[in-house]
Amino acid sequence: MLIKRRLVLSGSAAGAVSLATGLSAPAIAQSEPIKIGYLPALTGPSSSTGVGINRGVQLGVEEINNKGGVNGRKLELISRDTQSDPTKAVNAVAELTQRQKVAMIFGPVNSGEALAATPLIARDKVPMLHPCWVDELIDVKKYPMAFRIAPTNTQIGGGANHYVVDVLKLKKIAVVSDTTGYGTASVNTYVPMLKAKGAEVVYQNHVDAANPDLKPELLRMQSAGAQVIMPWSVNAGFLSRICNTRGAMGWDVPIVGQTTLGSGQTKALLEKPEYWNKVYSNNFRQVCYVNGKLLPKAAEYVERLKKAKVEFSDTLLWWVALGWDSVMMMAETFKTAGTKAEDVVGYMNKVKGWPGIYGTVTWTPEQHNGFPDSEVVMCEVNSLKDGAFNIAPGYSS
Secondary structure, eight states, rough: OOOOTTOOOOOOOOOGTTTTTHOOTTTTTOOOOOOEEEOOSSSTTTTTHHHHHHHHHHHHHHHHTTTTBBBBBOOEEEEETTTTHHHHHHHHHHHHISSOOOOOOOOOOOHHHHHHHHHHHHTTTEEEEEEOOOOOGGGGTTOOEEEEEEOOHHHHHHHHHHHIIIIIIOEEEEEEEOOSSSHHHHHHHHHHHHHHOOOEEEEEOOTTTTTTTOOOHHHHHHTTSSSSSEEOOOOOOHHHHHHHHHHHHTTTOOOEEEEGGSSHHHHHHHHGGGGGGTTTEEGGGGGGTTTBBBOOHHHHHHHHHHHHOOOTTTTTHHHHHHHHHHHHHHHHHHHHOOOOOOHHHHHHHTOSSEEEESSSEEEEEEETBBOGGGGGEEEEEEEEEEEEEEOOTTTTO
């Protein structure tokens, strides 16, 4: 990651990021840092998301600490790489909550690890912020201190299903995932949603992401009459093999699905650039090109990231922005409410219309899912530029 450690970003990309002046408190004597537990997947088969989010997280923490911290207290990020492994995420939770006594945990950033870790974080009564999509990860009765700074699986699937059925007007659909907790949960959620829209799911399966030969699977899809492939995985190798196999078969059907379809890691594994044609992935309106332009705050953010030499070739703008937004949200919470768990939760329960770069967030005591449906869209992956894409054809500007 090409980030200058001494860099201090100037200006503000959003109201949410205008924390800098409020966070700086040079007159306050140095005190103990605020510990944040951080559980990214930086290595392993599902690390694409974590690598991108980590760039925004690291830059956000550096920005805040270089300006004096939060009320004179530096943020101390205690990071443990889950290696895309739920067991490692579980082992890290005990260290972060019981030994390190962190004020809050950000992550895990993959749903498979979060499904295993969330009950333990709740047991230890530590506030939790995460970007994972699987619906059952948020339950205010079971996990009253867990908040999602991202859409739900239902919202993501709803956006993709809408695009396939209502915009592309396709009815015969192949749905496939890897065998991770995220992949299987996605297919199990989305297939009933497709059927409720009148679509016919002609193929459905969970496939080992390490399977080197996906041609038998795609031949089954083709034989079943599928008009579109909908893959659900964060594994760039798995998704690239689907694109490569479709291309080698000369099978001209669109691929519509998970956001990693558009990542630089997936692109790097394509056998031919044209295998990215007619591929549409989940994305978010605030960080998409509409009529050739990003929204002003996203465009400003991209320019500032370029100055910081953040690498985009293998990641996505929304991943970086999500990491940044998450740090800014935690810092604003600590600045206003302090670090006691009950005060943190009390503050977050009242967040309304928080204007991040990646998305807008609203939480209430009864609802810890905070992302608006209207910001979930699809994009054209072959339009990748600076980690962002053109919004897919069919959306109003």
